[in-house]
Amino acid sequence: MAKIKEVRCIRTRANLSWTIVKVITDQPGLYGIGSVSDMYNPGAVVQVIEQLFAPRLIGRDVSQIEDIWQTLYTSGYWRNGAYLQTAIGGIDMALWDIKGKEANMPVYKLLGGACRSAVPCYAHAGGQDIEELIDEVSRYKEAGYSVIRCQFGSYGGGGFVSGKQANLPDPAWASQVFDEALYIHTIPDMFEKLRVKFGMSINFTHDVHEHLSPIAAIQLSKRLEPYSLFFLEDVLPPEQISWYKQLRQQSATPQAIGELFTNPQEWVPLIKEQLIDFIRVRVSKAGGISACRKIAALCEAFGVRTAWQEGGENDPVNQAAAVHLDMAISNFGIQEINHFHPEEEAAFPGLIERKGGYLYTNDKPGLGIDIDEEKASLLVDDEWKNKAYHRPYPTDRKADGTIVKP
Secondary structure, three states, X not given: OOEEEEEEEEEEOHHHOEEEEEXXXXXXXXXXXXXXXXXXXXXXXXXXXXXXXXXXXXOOEOOOHHHHHHHHHOOOOOOOOHHHHHHHHHHHHHHHHHHHHHHOOEHXXXXXXXXXXXXXXXXXXXXXXXXXXXXXXXXXHHXXXXXXXXXXXXXXXXXXXXXXXXXXXXXXXXXXXXXXXXXXXXXXXXHHXXXXXXXXXXXXXXXXXXXXXXXXHHHHHHHOHHHOOOEEEOOOOHHHHHHXXXXXXXXXXXXXXXXXXXXXXXXXXXXXXXXXXXXXXXXXXXXXXXXXXXXXXXXXXXXXXXXXXXXXOOOHHHHHHHHHHHHHXXXXXXXXXXXXXXXXXXXXXXXXXXXXXXXXXXXXXXXXXXXXXXXXHOOOOHHHHOOOOOOOOOOEEXXXXXXXXX
């Protein structure tokens, strides 16, 4: 039986603080990799792995994936925090990667085999105005995407105002502020124009990114009903998820949520009470492949589909784990995509292939992806290398200075 000999973190992609955990066994050449990336506090995850997890993992039988997961879950006493869950998730991915290599099978076959020939994914279209957005949507439609997310610029775009229009107090705490009333007027108007242009030939999604108060979230969902969205994403912050009951009673717009979830008490009630249509947790943040296959099984029982969170700052290893889950889950819904630069692709040989609106595994053993540590090291800048990283999530505010929660 292969046993864990070493656990170490590899820092790469400085501006997005990618971190990959490598679990090395006592069998020559046998190791696995997992994603432990966290853009806003990457060093904390590294410390969890190096100080708390690694000493407990050395000498463990790599086949005991479930027991290792449960052991790590309780090893810090307090649990379900973002950094602990990310560290567990990366270790879990690496162990599944090893198991696939030992079995000479891709992970999705170990999870029960293919439920589809490829994984449908959705594109991210954005523009500063409707003309730019229409051009972006047209480009993705021509590329083969049937589901496209539509945004005006950054999250909350369509609701930001500045200058005299913002009616700022003196002193003002921000020069550009979020106007909730403007946003819930602008976004339905945006989708009306998109439907006039494209008809019903494309499925649209939109990410609110938790910018709204509960009553405004309900108003927006109702106003979007005529435009038949594929889903409306994260219309409420985790602190207000009890409002999904009122939202479901008043609106038929499909709801997706979970990007900020790390605790089962956040997603279990929403799934069990059938208040959402898609679960959007990030595979690493929820605790890895082992945790997400259980989430998917719960969702299947209540008619909820998966839409694992990707995009943005996520790395190729987390994407690979998500796609292997997608291949083996019958209640899969849609997969968010990532875009990688050529130098990033070179550092991660075997990464998931994207063609048109589909993602494809390469059917190599394990997750089918590796890391070229020499090339990965070239993506690191001094800030991340020297552990001087400080990039907190940016703060949006209302005109009076009140924080808008992401």
